Amino acid sequence: xxxxxxxxxxxxxxxxxxxxxWEFQTIEDYILxxxxxxxxxxxxxxxxxxxxxxxxxxxxxxTDICMEETGNLRLIFKGxxxxxxxxxxxxxxxxxxxxxxxFSLVVPxxxxxxxxxxxxxxxxxxxxxxxxxxxxxxxxxxxxxxxxQELVPDCFIERIEFExxxxxxxWFAQARVIVKNLSGNTEQVRLEGSCAGRKESAEILIQxxxxxxxxxxxxxxxxxxxxxxxxxxxxxxAVLVTKEGVKDDLIERVGFxxxxxxxxxxxxxxxxxxxxxxxxxxxxxxFGCAIPLSQMDxxxxxxxxxxxxxxxxxxxxxxxxxxxxxxxHGIFVWEESHDRGGDxxxxxxxxxxxxxxxxxxxxxxxxxNHPAIIIWGCLNEAASNEEEGALVYQKHFALLATDxxxxxxxxxxxxxxxxxxxxxxxxxxxLCSFNMYPYWYGDDSVEENLEKMRRRMRETGNAGxxxxxxxxxxxxxxxxxxxxxxxxxxxxxxDLLTRATKEIFAQDDVVxxxxxxxxxxxxSQEGPRRWPMTRPLSRNNKGVVDEYxxxxxxxxxxxxxxxxxxD
Ligand code: ADA
Numbered sequence: 001x002x003x004x005x006x007x008x009x010x011x012x013x014x015x016x017x018x019x020x021x022w023e024f025q026t027i028e029d030y031i032l033x034x035x036x037x038x039x040x041x042x043x044x045x046x047x048x049x050x051x052x053x054x055x056x057x058x059x060x061x062x063t064d065i066c067m068e069e070t071g072n073l074r075l076i077f078k079g080x081x082x083x084x085x086x087x088x089x090x091x092x093x094x095x096x097x098x099x100x101x102x103f104s105l106v107v108p109x110x111x112x113x114x115x116x117x118x119x120x121x122x123x124x125x126x127x128x129x130x131x132x133x134x135x136x137x138x139x140x141x142x143x144x145x146x147x148x149q150e151l152v153p154d155c156f157i158e159r160i161e162f163e164x165x166x167x168x169x170x171w172f173a174q175a176r177v178i179v180k181n182l183s184g185n186t187e188q189v190r191l192e193g194s195c196a197g198r199k200e201s202a203e204i205l206i207q208x209x210x211x212x213x214x215x216x217x218x219x220x221x222x223x224x225x226x227x228x229x230x231x232x233x234x235x236x237x238a239v240l241v242t243k244e245g246v247k248d249d250l251i252e253r254v255g256f257x258x259x260x261x262x263x264x265x266x267x268x269x270x271x272x273x274x275x276x277x278x279x280x281x282x283x284x285x286x287f288g289c290a291i292p293l294s295q296m297d298x299x300x301x302x303x304x305x306x307x308x309x310x311x312x313x314x315x316x317x318x319x320x321x322x323x324x325x326x327x328x329h330g331i332f333v334w335e336e337s338h339d340r341g342g343d344x345x346x347x348x349x350x351x352x353x354x355x356x357x358x359x360x361x362x363x364x365x366x367x368x369n370h371p372a373i374i375i376w377g378c379l380n381e382a383a384s385n386e387e388e389g390a391l392v393y394q395k396h397f398a399l400l401a402t403d404x405x406x407x408x409x410x411x412x413x414x415x416x417x418x419x420x421x422x423x424x425x426x427x428x429x430x431l432c433s434f435n436m437y438p439y440w441y442g443d444d445s446v447e448e449n450l451e452k453m454r455r456r457m458r459e460t461g462n463a464g465x466x467x468x469x470x471x472x473x474x475x476x477x478x479x480x481x482x483x484x485x486x487x488x489x490x491x492x493x494x495d496l497l498t499r500a501t502k503e504i505f506a507q508d509d510v511v512x513x514x515x516x517x518x519x520x521x522x523x524s525q526e527g528p529r530r531w532p533m534t535r536p537l538s539r540n541n542k543g544v545v546d547e548y549x550x551x552x553x554x555x556x557x558x559x560x561x562x563x564x565x566x567d
Contacts, residue, residue: 134527226255255371275512277310
């Protein structure tokens with residue numbers, strides 16, 4: 001079994017896991033070193049390994065790979081933070097920007113035998129990086145997610161989009177299978193798709209050096225729908241056959257569910273759901289953002305034990321294995337494209353649109369088949385109250401709206417009059433989501449905040465849309481106790497969550513909450529915002545568990561508060 005996902009993705013195609021100890025060397029420029037003087041585990045964040053704890057810069061990685069026969073080498077990188085340059089036998093073969101999305105490269109006709117794979121990872125702040133900036137979370141460095149090697153035929157299956165829907169008492173699906181032809185000839189292939197006992201196929205001609213989408217239509221007789229209570233999952237296998245026989249395959253895991261927004265409610269398979277959620281950054285005191293599967297599993301169980309049913313992947317796409325676990329546990333996911341807090345100068349920077357749209361494309365392409373993802377999100381707390389910002393939101397929502405099988409939203413904090421012009425973008429999203437920090441940053445109550453949100457929704461013709469409170473919470477330092485229950489004590493944080501959760505649950509038009517946040521996270525030292533000055537221990541301490549997952553009083557208070565709502 002391959003380890004790319006939590007299920008086998010191939011029965012035919014050969015995939016090798018390249019995780020392990022690679023050679024490692026910090027460097028000063030984009031020039032491969034001749035000698036490597038250190039080693040490091042892949043995946044990992046170099047900050048978690050001495051002596052690189054504060055290293056921000058460039059580093060080279062090297063490993064040997066084996067081609068068992070001459071053929072097309074496909075390399076899959078699940079995440080390099082934040083820029084990766086890839087070299088095979090010393091030759092440059094590709095580049096990728098952004099830590100949080102996977103990418104693949106194909107090198108045709110690679111000779112049988114041993115080869116050297118090298119990667120330069122770069123986590124520097126620079127003008128060229130408009131999404132990874134000093135922030136209220138940390139941009140780690142290194143090959144932070146797994147790497148795989150594959151041998152692919154000239155015509156191979158690149159990916160699958162499986163879109164199910166329910167109509168007239170039956171489940172239907174369209175499977176869009178994306179096939180690539182690397183060869184210089186037009187190829188004739190048969191594409192076979194099978195799922196839940198149904199089989200469909202199509203014969204296609206695919207021109208030289210192009211990518212083609214093959215549509216397979218299915219109608220199913222007996223299907224268990226995917227839900228929080230019963231997260232039923234099915235395997236979809238696509239097989240590619242040429243006149244020489246079976247050549248390639250790709251297996252995806254899918255779930256059958258419909259997501260709608262109706263009468264101010266979120267409906268899953270026609271049933272209203274209330275989202276009791278939590279914001280989770282990919283961060284851990286021992287692993288940084290390179291969280292191993294065992295810890296992902298433990299995180300899911302901590303979150304389930306809270307009585308939560310939803311997670312927001314603030315503020316970037318997550319590791320696919322974590323999304324796989326959410327599928328299995330019936331946890332609803334709001335997956336967010338990468339960005340946090342874009343002001344007008346950043347949103348209008350010539351590289352911002354290109355970089356943010358690319359991440360969004362990669363998120364949609366790679367995570368399309370997760371039934372757990374019911375909401376796509378983008379542009380957390382950006383300049384949605386400025387004309388220039390609204391233009392960027394428009395472009396993002398035009399792309400998100402191409403997926404009709406999910407809802408979309410963004411977390412706004414621009415509904416308050418005292419922040420100047422109010423939000424201009426509420427009409428672009430299917431749900432209205434707002435971040436608020438009652439009893440923490442300001443003195444406004446839950447009710448006062450909600451009144452401002454509702455007023456802005458009315459003013460912009462969006463009254464009646466479901467409201468989500470996408471963030472609320474306060475800081476609490478693990479093991480700091482105080483009889484006065486002062487700010488930063490575990491007591492204050494627990495009291496805040498008890499009170500705010502109760503007050504939000506009493507609001508009829510709110511259909512979900514996402515507490516800020518699951519675990520304490522490391523924050524950037526640099527940058528004009530001087531984050532450490534307002535973040536004791538150089539962490540955002542609003543986690544209900546600390547960076548090592550030790551529960552604070554807030555964890556138990558939230559568990560109690562969540563148990564008050566049973567729908
Ligand atoms: C914002 C932001 C979060 C975090 C939070 C906080 O709402 O979306 O990333 O910075 O505030 O802790 O203040």
